[in-house]
Amino acid sequence: MSTTPSANQTRPESVPGIERATGRSWADWVEIFEAQGARELPHSKIAIIARAAVPDTVKNPDWWAQGIAIAYEQHTGLRVPGQSSTGSFRVSASRTLFGDRDALITAWAAAADPLTEHLGYAAGEPRRSRTEKRTFWRRDIEGAGRVEVAASVKPGDNANDSGTKIIVAVSQDGLPDGDNIEEWRAHWKSLLATLT
Incomplete structure (x- = not known):
């Protein structure tokens, strides 16, 4: 399977959960990442951007930040579903x-x-x-x-x-x-x- 970036490969079940938990639309999340040049960043930096934008009222914010970062990476083709940040x-x-x-x-x-x-x-x-x-x-x-x-x-x-x-x-x-x-x-x- 090629890991060449392609348009939105985010798992469909991920987005509604992220939107419900954070009270923020997926379009808003994408805008947050794009404004900070996340397409050019490694996973750890993308997760930091996500964590800073997760509302304080969200339970398990670090866990959600990781999931949101992964969803964004899948959305942009930086990784495909099932792929780790190391490429395996x-x-x-x-x-x-x-x-x-x-x-x-x-x-x-x-x-x-x-x-x-x-x-x-x-x-x-x-x-x-x-x-x-x-x-x-x-x-x-x-x-x-x-x-x-x-x-x-x-x-x-x-x-x-x-x-x-x-x-x-x-x-x-x-x-x-x-x-x-x-x-x-x-x-x-x-x-x-x-x-x-």
Whole structure:
């Protein structure tokens, strides 16, 4: 897939969310960026422009600033959906389940560890680790980057009779191009679907 700049490639679902959260139209956001020469700037500087323009009333303003900067970069063709600021591509998928984060990573490992390849790419040795807040499973995929699965308690969740809500998030970084992003997403979603 070419990364040559082309007209508006912003994910269609991004713009309405940005407009609702910030109370500013997308045309206004584009005008803010254009007035400061953002087309010629790296992502970090574009994010600074966005952060300065995010209203103080917005919850998680740093997160929104990153998303707005990425949407602008997609809008101008500086990057295409799925492309990181380094030029490589990434894909993610997640699922929320009731349970225990360690048990869910063990269930993931039971499904994923036996696989010697993913979509035809050789899989390296799986690795597991744990921090106070998250349990991880990681694996390198030859020619297709690195995949990380993290299980953590859903923010603000209180345990109930069904258990604790756990977010199991898969992220794959380092894809060489964006040609197969949706195929990778479907692959990871199919593995997530095996978790119970």
